[in-house]
Amino acid sequence: MVNYPNGRSQSYSAVPKKQKTLTGLSVAKKGAPKSKSLVAFGKRGMNFEAEINATNDYYLSRGLAVIHKKPTPIQIVKVDYPQRSRAKITEAYFRQASTTDYSGVYKGHYVDFEAKETHQKTVFPLKNFHEHQIVHMSNVLAQRGIAFILLHFAALDETYLLPSSYLITFYYEKNGLKSIPLAYIRENGYKIETNHIPRIPYLEIVNKLCEVQ
Amino acid sequence: MVNYPNGRSQSYSAVPKKQKTLTGLSVAKKGAPKSKSLVAFGKRGMNFEAEINATNDYYLSRGLAVIHKKPTPIQIVKVDYPQRSRAKITEAYFRQASTTDYSGVYKGHYVDFEAKETHQKTVFPLKNFHEHQIVHMSNVLAQRGIAFILLHFAALDETYLLPSSYLITFYYEKNGLKSIPLAYIRENGYKIETNHIPRIPYLEIVNKLCEVQ
Ligand SMILES: [Mg+2]
Numbered sequence: 001m002v003n004y005p006n007g008r009s010q011s012y013s014a015v016p017k018k019q020k021t022l023t024g025l026s027v028a029k030k031g032a033p034k035s036k037s038l039v040a041f042g043k044r045g046m047n048f049e050a051e052i053n054a055t056n057d058y059y060l061s062r063g064l065a066v067i068h069k070k071p072t073p074i075q076i077v078k079v080d081y082p083q084r085s086r087a088k089i090t091e092a093y094f095r096q097a098s099t100t101d102y103s104g105v106y107k108g109h110y111v112d113f114e115a116k117e118t119h120q121k122t123v124f125p126l127k128n129f130h131e132h133q134i135v136h137m138s139n140v141l142a143q144r145g146i147a148f149i150l151l152h153f154a155a156l157d158e159t160y161l162l163p164s165s166y167l168i169t170f171y172y173e174k175n176g177l178k179s180i181p182l183a184y185i186r187e188n189g190y191k192i193e194t195n196h197i198p199r200i201p202y203l204e205i206v207n208k209l210c211e212v213q
Numbered sequence: 214m215v216n217y218p219n220g221r222s223q224s225y226s227a228v229p230k231k232q233k234t235l236t237g238l239s240v241a242k243k244g245a246p247k248s249k250s251l252v253a254f255g256k257r258g259m260n261f262e263a264e265i266n267a268t269n270d271y272y273l274s275r276g277l278a279v280i281h282k283k284p285t286p287i288q289i290v291k292v293d294y295p296q297r298s299r300a301k302i303t304e305a306y307f308r309q310a311s312t313t314d315y316s317g318v319y320k321g322h323y324v325d326f327e328a329k330e331t332h333q334k335t336v337f338p339l340k341n342f343h344e345h346q347i348v349h350m351s352n353v354l355a356q357r358g359i360a361f362i363l364l365h366f367a368a369l370d371e372t373y374l375l376p377s378s379y380l381i382t383f384y385y386e387k388n389g390l391k392s393i394p395l396a397y398i399r400e401n402g403y404k405i406e407t408n409h410i411p412r413i414p415y416l417e418i419v420n421k422l423c424e425v426q
């Protein structure tokens with residue numbers, strides 16, 4: 001059995017994705033230390049994904065919920081197997097995720113969500129969502145799972161939970177529109193007041209959604 | 214937005230893991246085409262993991278359950294960003310998974326399992342499970358999720374579903390023992406009669422477990 005490092009800290013693999021949402025800005029490209037690029041963004045020195053991960057760690061440690069980020073899907077092309085040392089992947093590519101980023105269990109309920117960030121101030125661009133993610137959310141709802149998106153407006157420092165049903169409706173009914181107006185999100189979603197600990201207390205809203213269900 | 218290939222077919226990333234459980238046997242090492250290594254094992258020309266994935270595809274296509282295999286966690290060390298072409302990972306390593314392989318939703322219930330295969334005939338080696346996976350299963354049970362393991366005895370061509378509670382009990386009470394006797398699995402688990410379609414109809418048993426809960 002080969003032993004791989006098993007750091008519980010946020011994985012570097014999250015970075016390239018985040019770079020994409022950050023309008024192409026890439027710290028890694030510019031030669032900065034990779035381990036620092038994770039915390040270089042965001043008003044409070046932590047990016048949105050890292051804040052959610054910290055929140056999930058908190059929920060897990062208190063026995064409140066078991067919710068994890070799925071690993072980034074990677075297509076592996078070439079692997080070296082050096083004698084007496086661990087396998088080394090020498091050619092691989094990022095793949096598009098076929099589901100959402102986060103899933104887990106809260107009081108028996110299946111919880112599934114995607115987290116996205118924008119620098120826009122009045123709309124959330126729909127290009128952040130792929131059709132197969134929308135399909136996945138519909139499938140989850142059909143199985144009576146709790147599905148939503150967490151949206152962070154970085155410029156406003158506002159975070160919303162929007163139940164996936166509203167995203168799906170908007171996506172198919174308004175498919176001429178390229179983005180969701182903030183007003184629609186405010187009307188149909190829930191604002192999350194960010195905390196010190198946990199950073200993004202979304203579980204209170206999930207609890208409401210479970211009760212309604 | 215970069216577009217990555219989004220094949221729904223089983224990912225190659227599953228292979229190195231499978232090789233480990235197959236007592237070190239490695240097709241890739243011997244220079245065989247990598248794409249074939251996925252189907253080179255197993256009595257019926259399909260390995261256990263691929264059979265589960267096919268089963269999950271079937272359940273998804275019929276609207277019966279939404280259960281996916283999580284991507285293999287990869288620690289990325291070096292990424293090239295060639296101009297006008299997609300990012301290429303040039304150095305990366307397999308990481309140990311901190312949770313289980315499969316999760317999803319069935320009639321609102323959170324479903325979580327790990328699938329393992331052995332060539333042993335009378336016992337299932339416990340070295341196939343890491344302590345943090347056992348801890349994860351305990352956490353899932355504490356949140357009232359449905360947690361189990363699917364065990365395939367390749368030499369016997371027998372497959373069992375063992376609820377995680379029995380694995381956890383065995384793991385902590387008999388921690389001198391290095392493997393679970395098949396008799397214990399037969400007594401506390403459920404034998405799965407493999408089918409043509411779906412290959413491994415475990416959902417019938419999950420349905421029973423939900424009713425008991
Ligand atoms: Mg995402």
Ligand SMILES: [Mg+2]
Binds near residue numbers: 230328
């Ligand atoms: Mg596994």
